[in-house]
Amino acid sequence: MPESQSGRAHTARPVRVLAPAIGPRRRRLAALLADMVSGARTIRVSQREPDRTWPSPYARAYDVRGSLVALNRAQGRTAARWVMRVHPEVNWNEAYELDLATGVLRPAAEAYAVVDGRR
Numbered sequence: 001m002p003e004s005q006s007g008r009a010h011t012a013r014p015v016r017v018l019a020p021a022i023g024p025r026r027r028r029l030a031a032l033l034a035d036m037v038s039g040a041r042t043i044r045v046s047q048r049e050p051d052r053t054w055p056s057p058y059a060r061a062y063d064v065r066g067s068l069v070a071l072n073r074a075q076g077r078t079a080a081r082w083v084m085r086v087h088p089e090v091n092w093n094e095a096y097e098l099d100l101a102t103g104v105l106r107p108a109a110e111a112y113a114v115v116d117g118r119r
Contacts, residue, residue, distance in 0.1 A: 027103040030098065030099070033098070037079065041063050041101065042061070043098045044095055044097045045080045045084065047084075048095075083098055094108070
């Protein structure tokens with residue numbers, strides 16, 4: 001690199017990633033998962049499969065009424081991996097729910113929080 005007048009090399013400034021670029025990616029993920037799992041409204045993702053003691057990507061899908069939508073092993077594992085890759089900032093020791101209509105990810109515990117004294 002050419003040196004400046006002070007005798008030190010110029011350094012490149014780091015590139016800043018803009019937050020708006022994240023939005024379309026998350027909406028696209030929600031659309032892809034809604035297409036892959038027809039009839040699903042939300043997908044619950046965690047790092048713990050109920051019958052296993054070691055970490056493993058795991059997903060369950062629910063419809064608008066909250067009923068379980070059947071996923072085969074490949075669909076569940078693929079959905080969980082996709083969600084985890086799009087949201088690397090999340091601590092996956094807890095379960096999270098992805099709303100397929102909006103693309104919003106929230107802790108699963110918030111989905112069942114008491115609102116106005118009712119569930």
